[in-house]
Amino acid sequence: MTLRPTTVQELQEAIPTQERWLPRGGGSKPALSTPRAGQAVLDMTGLRGVLEYDPGEFVLVAQAGTPLIEVEGLLAQHGQYLPFDPPFVEAGATLGGTVAAGLSGPLRQRYGGVRDFILGVKFVDGEGNLIKGGGKVVKNAAGFDLPKLMVGSLGRLGVLTEVAFKVFPFPKATVTLRVSLGSLEEAIQTLYALACSPFEFYTLDLEPSPARLILRVGGLGQALPLRIERILGFLGTSRAVERLEGEPERQYWREIGQLQWGAGHLVKVPITAKQISALEARLPMGERRYLSAGNLLYLRWPGEIAQLDQLLRSQGLSGLVLGGGEAAHLESPRIGVDCSQAFGHRVTQALDPLSRFAP
Amino acid sequence: MTASATLAELLADLARILPKERFLTEAAQLAPYESDALTAFRARPCAVVLPQTSEEVVEIVRTCARHKVPFTARGSGTSLSGGSLPVEGGVVIGLNRLNRLLRLDPNERIAVVQPGHINLRVSDAAAPYGLYYAPDPSSQPVSTIGGNLAFNSGGAHCLKYGMTSNHVLGAKVVLPTGEVVELGGESLEGLGPDWLGLFVGSEGLMGIALEVTLRLLPKPEKYHTLLAAYDALEKAGDAVAAVVASGLLPGAMEIMDNLAIEAAEAAVHAGYPTAARALLIVELEGEAPQVEAEAEQLSRVIERSGPYEVRVARDAEERMKIWKGRKAAFSAVGRLSPDYIVQDGVVPRSKLGRALAEIERLSQEHGLRVANVFHAGDGNLHPLILYDGKVPGELERGERLAGEILRMCVRLGGTITGEHGVGMEKKEYMPEMFAEADLEAMRRIRRAVDPLELSNRGKMFPGGEAPAVTAHGAHPLEQAGVISRE
Numbered sequence: 128m129t130l131r132p133t134t135v136q137e138l139q140e141a142i143p144t145q146e147r148w149l150p151r152g153g154g155s156k157p158a159l160s161t162p163r164a165g166q167a168v169l170d171m172t173g174l175r176g177v178l179e180y181d182p183g184e185f186v187l188v189a190q191a192g193t194p195l196i197e198v199e200g201l202l203a204q205h206g207q208y209l210p211f212d213p214p215f216v217e218a219g220a221t222l223g224g225t226v227a228a229g230l231s232g233p234l235r236q237r238y239g240g241v242r243d244f245i246l247g248v249k250f251v252d253g254e255g256n257l258i259k260g261g262g263k264v265v266k267n268a269a270g271f272d273l274p275k276l277m278v279g280s281l282g283r284l285g286v287l288t289e290v291a292f293k294v295f296p297f298p299k300a301t302v303t304l305r306v307s308l309g310s311l312e313e314a315i316q317t318l319y320a321l322a323c324s325p326f327e328f329y330t331l332d333l334e335p336s337p338a339r340l341i342l343r344v345g346g347l348g349q350a351l352p353l354r355i356e357r358i359l360g361f362l363g364t365s366r367a368v369e370r371l372e373g374e375p376e377r378q379y380w381r382e383i384g385q386l387q388w389g390a391g392h393l394v395k396v397p398i399t400a401k402q403i404s405a406l407e408a409r410l411p412m413g414e415r416r417y418l419s420a421g422n423l424l425y426l427r428w429p430g431e432i433a434q435l436d437q438l439l440r441s442q443g444l445s446g447l448v449l450g451g452g453e454a455a456h457l458e459s460p461r462i463g464v465d466c467s468q469a470f471g472h473r474v475t476q477a478l479d480p481l482s483r484f485a486p
Numbered sequence: 487m488t489a490s491a492t493l494a495e496l497l498a499d500l501a502r503i504l505p506k507e508r509f510l511t512e513a514a515q516l517a518p519y520e521s522d523a524l525t526a527f528r529a530r531p532c533a534v535v536l537p538q539t540s541e542e543v544v545e546i547v548r549t550c551a552r553h554k555v556p557f558t559a560r561g562s563g564t565s566l567s568g569g570s571l572p573v574e575g576g577v578v579i580g581l582n583r584l585n586r587l588l589r590l591d592p593n594e595r596i597a598v599v600q601p602g603h604i605n606l607r608v609s610d611a612a613a614p615y616g617l618y619y620a621p622d623p624s625s626q627p628v629s630t631i632g633g634n635l636a637f638n639s640g641g642a643h644c645l646k647y648g649m650t651s652n653h654v655l656g657a658k659v660v661l662p663t664g665e666v667v668e669l670g671g672e673s674l675e676g677l678g679p680d681w682l683g684l685f686v687g688s689e690g691l692m693g694i695a696l697e698v699t700l701r702l703l704p705k706p707e708k709y710h711t712l713l714a715a716y717d718a719l720e721k722a723g724d725a726v727a728a729v730v731a732s733g734l735l736p737g738a739m740e741i742m743d744n745l746a747i748e749a750a751e752a753a754v755h756a757g758y759p760t761a762a763r764a765l766l767i768v769e770l771e772g773e774a775p776q777v778e779a780e781a782e783q784l785s786r787v788i789e790r791s792g793p794y795e796v797r798v799a800r801d802a803e804e805r806m807k808i809w810k811g812r813k814a815a816f817s818a819v820g821r822l823s824p825d826y827i828v829q830d831g832v833v834p835r836s837k838l839g840r841a842l843a844e845i846e847r848l849s850q851e852h853g854l855r856v857a858n859v860f861h862a863g864d865g866n867l868h869p870l871i872l873y874d875g876k877v878p879g880e881l882e883r884g885e886r887l888a889g890e891i892l893r894m895c896v897r898l899g900g901t902i903t904g905e906h907g908v909g910m911e912k913k914e915y916m917p918e919m920f921a922e923a924d925l926e927a928m929r930r931i932r933r934a935v936d937p938l939e940l941s942n943r944g945k946m947f948p949g950g951e952a953p954a955v956t957a958h959g960a961h962p963l964e965q966a967g968v969i970s971r972e
């Protein structure tokens with residue numbers, strides 16, 4: 128069964144009518160939005176639209192079902208953007224789905240991920256109560272930080288209806304440098320050197336094979352040539368550097384943001400740079416990318432998900448399957464090390480005592 | 487069992503965990519712990535314990551849980567909202583001795599510290615690697631990472647780099663039930679729900695942080711610091727909106743009004759234009775070529791905002807001088823008056839001009855002077871209400887004025903606190919911001935985590951018994967000139 132509420136009240140009234148619900152936004156992450164046996168679907172695309180946006184305030188408030196593409200279009204008209212750079216924009220992802228999945232993209236390197244930009248939420252809990260947390264100003268310390276709690280909650284704690292974000296001006300000009308390095312080890316050492324330097328990168332991505340770093344630099348146009356020159360000087364003359372600007376640059380990043388990499392499961396893995404070598408030694412060839420100075424891996428896994436589960440466990444890592452392959456029929460999208468703990472169980476119990484949002 | 491029998495058993499059990507010199511029960515020993523920097527509130531704990539290891543903290547919490555006695559974690563006791571005020575008859579767990587830096591990994595840009603580690607010491611330890619810890623509450627020479635974490639403390643750089651919460655990656659926590667859990671990790675990314683995000687800023691109501699993993703940033707290469715003087719406060723407020731609208735993202739934007747300028751000038755001779763009705767400080771930071779280009783743009787925007795004087799710091803020394811006046815302003819204003827109340831409500835940046843005009847009006851209406859020194863970049867006001875506690879009725883008038891300012895902040899779409907937290911002081915204003923259902927959800931979470939409401943009982947949620955309010959005054963450390971308020 129699928130219900131598509133068009134008002135918050137309709138949503139609230141619907142909650143008690145089913146034993147188990149799965150909220151769904153744009154369906155761009157099928158491993159998270161395909162119902163399991165016994166789950167009814169709440170299609171949230173009926174609660175859409177930007178509610179408040181004053182560019183001078185750096186704050187945008189929208190209903191959770193609002194497609195990212197609509198939000199990004201509006202922000203771009205005023206030279207602004209979502210600094211956490213959500214993926215799947217063109218696949219129809221919504222704001223709510225992005226928060227619930229906890230997804231950020233390459234640009235998170237400069238100012239932070241979705242957790243760093245969410246300011247406020249409204250959501251309906253497992254008993255149909257509409258709950259507000261946070262606010263609509265860029266600084267706020269009143270009450271528990273429910274907005275952050277909802278990041279990555281996968282619909283388990285409630286159904287998001289409204290979200291408020293801090294937004295920033297997009298740099299007036301950008302240039303992307305693709306730097307080829309001799310080996311993965313060399314790439315990681317260079318990544319460390321750059322991440323610890325005062326150079327400010329909008330992206331600091333690593334492609335493991337062939338080893339490359341992808342740097343995006345942004346700011347005022349008149350300062351860029353000198354800044355690029357200084358970065359190239361820092362890297363040394365021996366590197367092959369490819370430079371992207373203008374439309375080809377935009378096109379390049381648009382494609383990366385789609386994470387469209389052929390067959391297999393698409394998996395998010397939080398990681399640190401020092402864990403990359405050991406993981407790479409055990410991963411087969413395939414498409415993947417380490418974002419934000421080695422803090423976030425998006426990878427395509429061509430084989431059985433159970434194998435990846437084992438592999439991640441052996442490395443002390445956890446993952447979230449987003450889509451691809453048999454993703455929709457997985458027992459759980461969470462793989463690798465199980466990080467659940469008493470604090471999480473208790474808070475979940477408080478917001479959803481009847482386990483209406485349990486998988 | 488009688489209450490005193492229970493108390494005796496609790497004390498006996500605690501005495502088994504801690505040696506005598508770290509287990510305080512004498513009235514004279516307890517007195518310094520009776521309040522925090524919000525000296526209006528006082529409460530007498532039954533004991534103060536000073537653990538030296540995480541294991542001791544866990545044992546203490548388990549003992550309190552077993553005896554069902556409330557406890558309050560305490561860092562340096564600089565909370566401005568009564569956050570570290572003891573629960574009457576409860577246990578205070580002083581964490582200052584758990585102050586070690588456990589690990590610093592310059593490549594991964596993280597530091598792992600114990601909760602009693604002082605904020606500024608993190609940046610000191612990171613400095614040799616060209617790194618620093620970004621959150622900079624002006625109490626940073628004394629306040630602890632545990633206290634910063636519990637209050638999600640801010641500083642002058644929040645618009646661009648966020649609050650404490652955006653710089654904490656992980657924490658090992660003992661829950662009020664005595665269970666120990668790990669929240670977050672070492673990566674900037676995680677898989678949700680973001681339990682750590684919920685814990686940070688929970689004002690000590692969800693247990694005690696035992697170890698905290700912090701993120702470090704590379705130090706900016708260059709600063710550009712500008713000071714603009716205006717003949718009206720609204721003009722300075724509007725200038726902030728214009729800077730932001732131009733697409734610039736300064737590291738800090740701060741405003742001081744006339745009263746604050748005069749006081750700061752008298753205190754530290756920063757060389758401010760004393761005739762100004764308002765001063766605006768804007769600081770750009772980053773890569774040198776970028777900062778230089780932004781500086782030109784900033785000059786044009788500031789010129790158009792109608793200042794009567796603009797100065798730019800030519801070197802590090804001039805920069806420090808500009809900041810010195812700003813940092814000293816708070817305690818300097820304090821000298822103009824025997825007592826004062828500080829609030830920290832937030833308004834949308836575009837409403838700053840309106841909010842300041844309204845504060846001016848309220849100040850006249852209540853017949854009390856209000857000085858303004860605040861983080862303008864993020865709309866975080868710090869109105870300082872001056873009164874004399876010895877004049878009958880002035881304290882009450884000050885409290886009423888403070889309340890009206892908070893209500894105005896909410897009415898203008900803002901919040902009752904930007905960084906000082908709700909604590910004891912602002913809990914009755916929570917219903918101005920949140921509906922009953924919102925507060926009930928937060929209470930449900932609190933009770934699920936802490937069924938007996940032992941951890942920092944009586945804070946943040948409206949209702950319950952509030953201790954009697956007496957005159958405000960400066961924190962002892964402020965009187966000694968060690969720290970100043972922002």
Ligand SMILES: Cc1cc2nc3c(=O)[nH]c(=O)nc-3n(C[C@H](O)[C@H](O)[C@H](O)COP(=O)(O)OP(=O)(O)OC[C@H]3O[C@@H](n4cnc5c(N)ncnc54)[C@H](O)[C@@H]3O)c2cc1C
Pocket residue numbers: 522523558559560561562563564565566569570581601602622623624625628629630631632633634635636637638639640641642689690693694695696905906942961964969970971972
């Ligand atoms: C002069 C002055 C200037 C200030 N300037 C600023 C400013 O610019 N910005 C700002 O945001 N604040 C400011 N403050 C407020 C205050 O310094 C901060 O709230 C600070 O974070 C408190 O740290 P503390 O170590 O003193 O904590 P305490 O006051 O001891 O405790 C604060 C709260 O944290 C809890 N707590 C302490 N340790 C732990 C732990 N390990 N685990 C869980 N809970 C814990 C306590 O129970 C209490 O609720 C200022 C205060 C003063 C006096």
